[in-house]
Amino acid sequence: MSRLSIPNLDADTGPSGQLYAQIKKAIGSVPNTFAAIAAHGPAALKAVLAADTVLASGSLSKSDREIIKLIISEAAGCDYCVAAHSHLGTLVGVTQGVLKQVRDGKPTGDARRDALVTFVRKLARTSGTISDQDYLAIKAAGYSDAQLVEISLAFATTVFTNVFNRINDTEIDFPAAA
Structure with a gap:
């Protein structure tokens, strides 16, 4: 069970409830991490969702x-985000095998993807310090250059x-990463 309480999502009519309704409309349900962030910091969740809109x-x-999100989550040891981004990766066409190779x-076998994996893994290991x-x-x-900005934004969010999920010990509501 997560550490932070989450109100009844359907009964909340305040700022958090408005976010829950928007998320449900967009994706059908509210992931536990979004529910907990919105319950205690709706402006923080709005910022994350705005950043994701920019990335999209x-x-x-x-x-x-x-x-990118999977590599960073793996490096951070966030089981919730590893499960989430493994699942979301399959929804956008990345195979389970490739996701496992990335995590490991x-x-x-894809030179461009492997360059991205190497780069992001280096960013995660060095807190962003890279060589020429x-x-x-x-x-x-x-x-x-624009994609380097996007990589940085994906990294930050x-x-x-x-960090939030590690603090909260958010209950995983995605399938386990294979």
Whole structure:
């Protein structure tokens, strides 16, 4: 059971309840992490959702975004987010096998994806400090300057949810990562 209480999602008519209604309308249900964040910091959840909207309108593919979030979650040891981004990764077409290779730090056979995995894993290990060689490698893989901004934003929002879920010990409501 999660540490922070969550009100009855259907009975909440305040700012949190409005967020719950928007999320239910968009995806059909409210994931436990969103429910807990909104219950205690609706403005924080609005910021995360706004960042995700910015990312969705960017030029990174859905699979790249989920791969980035999965790598960061794995590095942080956030079981909730690993399960969530593994599941969401399959929904955008990434196979279970590739997701497992990404989590295990093994090559996937796709040079561009592997360059992204290497780059994001390096960011996670070094708190964002990279060498000129790391920068040149991600650029050589075809990632634009705008996509580096998007990678940074995906990194930042994922760190927030990872830390929150670790504090809350959020009950996992996604299928376990295979």
